[in-house]
Amino acid sequence: MASFFTRDVDFERTWEVLQSSLEAGGWNRPLIKSTVEMGLNTLQRPDYVPMGRFIAQNTTEPMGTPHFPWGKEHNQWLLKHRLAQGVEFLHHRISGENLEVCVPGRGTDAVLDKQKLERHVSNVTKETLQRGRDIAKMLVLDNIDTKRFRNMMRATIDEARQLYFRSLLTDDILYYLFSAQFRSISFPFIFHRGIRRIAAEEVIHRNLYAFTRFVAGTLIYDTYRLCLQMDAREPTLTRDDSPIAHATVLLNYKAMVLFSPLQGTLRNVETLPANPELLLNVQGWKPDPHSTAIQLDPNADWSQLLPLD
Numbered sequence: 001m002a003s004f005f006t007r008d009v010d011f012e013r014t015w016e017v018l019q020s021s022l023e024a025g026g027w028n029r030p031l032i033k034s035t036v037e038m039g040l041n042t043l044q045r046p047d048y049v050p051m052g053r054f055i056a057q058n059t060t061e062p063m064g065t066p067h068f069p070w071g072k073e074h075n076q077w078l079l080k081h082r083l084a085q086g087v088e089f090l091h092h093r094i095s096g097e098n099l100e101v102c103v104p105g106r107g108t109d110a111v112l113d114k115q116k117l118e119r120h121v122s123n124v125t126k127e128t129l130q131r132g133r134d135i136a137k138m139l140v141l142d143n144i145d146t147k148r149f150r151n152m153m154r155a156t157i158d159e160a161r162q163l164y165f166r167s168l169l170t171d172d173i174l175y176y177l178f179s180a181q182f183r184s185i186s187f188p189f190i191f192h193r194g195i196r197r198i199a200a201e202e203v204i205h206r207n208l209y210a211f212t213r214f215v216a217g218t219l220i221y222d223t224y225r226l227c228l229q230m231d232a233r234e235p236t237l238t239r240d241d242s243p244i245a246h247a248t249v250l251l252n253y254k255a256m257v258l259f260s261p262l263q264g265t266l267r268n269v270e271t272l273p274a275n276p277e278l279l280l281n282v283q284g285w286k287p288d289p290h291s292t293a294i295q296l297d298p299n300a301d302w303s304q305l306l307p308l309d
Contacts, residue, residue, distance in 0.1 A: 009232040046188040052270035082184040089181040136223035166217030189273035210261040
């Protein structure tokens with residue numbers, strides 16, 4: 001476990017390093033857009049469209065390339081990439097059964113497509129971690145001078161420090177952090193404030209909300225403790241320059257899904273709420289209302305899967 005440097009001089013040195021790096025162009029404050037227009041506080045609840053409907057439309061057609069935005073091959077390229085982004089959101093990697101979901105079938109084309117999607121998911125992860133670093137730097141720079149920040153970093157319980165960073169995360173920040181994944185997944189479904197009328201949907205809604213905040217808060221916390229905090233006794237030792245530190249953040253990111261609030265069927269990509277605009281730019285495509293994709297029983301008792309408050 002990483003050491004914690006919590007003297008005032010340590011906090012001051014951390015601020016100095018982040019501020020000087022910002023001024024030198026070593027990093028930029030993230031351009032975080034408002035989510036207010038998504039209507040997260042309105043009475044109108046976003047529709048729930050399970051990702052399973054899109055999975056049911058997936059075929060063994062080769063996925064082609066993004067350079068020719070028309071026809072079946074491009075449709076398959078877009079669909080498979082979007083499904084893979086949903087898998088990355090839930091599992092932080094893609095392999096085995098989830099890879100088969102994105103690329104069904106066998107043969108040379110399927111093998112090549114799977115390799116492409118593995119690289120794509122790796123790039124989504126890298127983008128997420130880079131955004132996480134920028135968010136962590138912004139939040140630390142803006143809060144490290146406060147009494148609350150310093151008191152929480154001096155807490156004896158690791159969970160208290162994680163919860164502090166989680167408390168700093170707004171809807172806007174979370175949408176920015178997972179922007180690649182939310183091209184596939186419905187952000188409004190997860191973050192709408194209303195309670196779903198169907199119990200099964202409410203279980204998915206609340207668990208994914210808790211999961212997203214858990215992952216984001218843990219990532220930001222790991223970035224601070226492993227990469228950003230400074231020890232004033234070693235004022236030139238900048239851990240943010242260490243490949244080992246970043247590799248550890250990556251390992252933790254991949255491992256944290258094992259300790260997440262999601263359980264059982266809720267870790268199934270088919271139940272993810274799909275972004276309704278997932279394939280709007282694919283001509284002639286629409287979800288099949290008669291699909292054999294997963295259906296939720298509105299009368300089932302899912303209460304045991306609700307996350308603890």
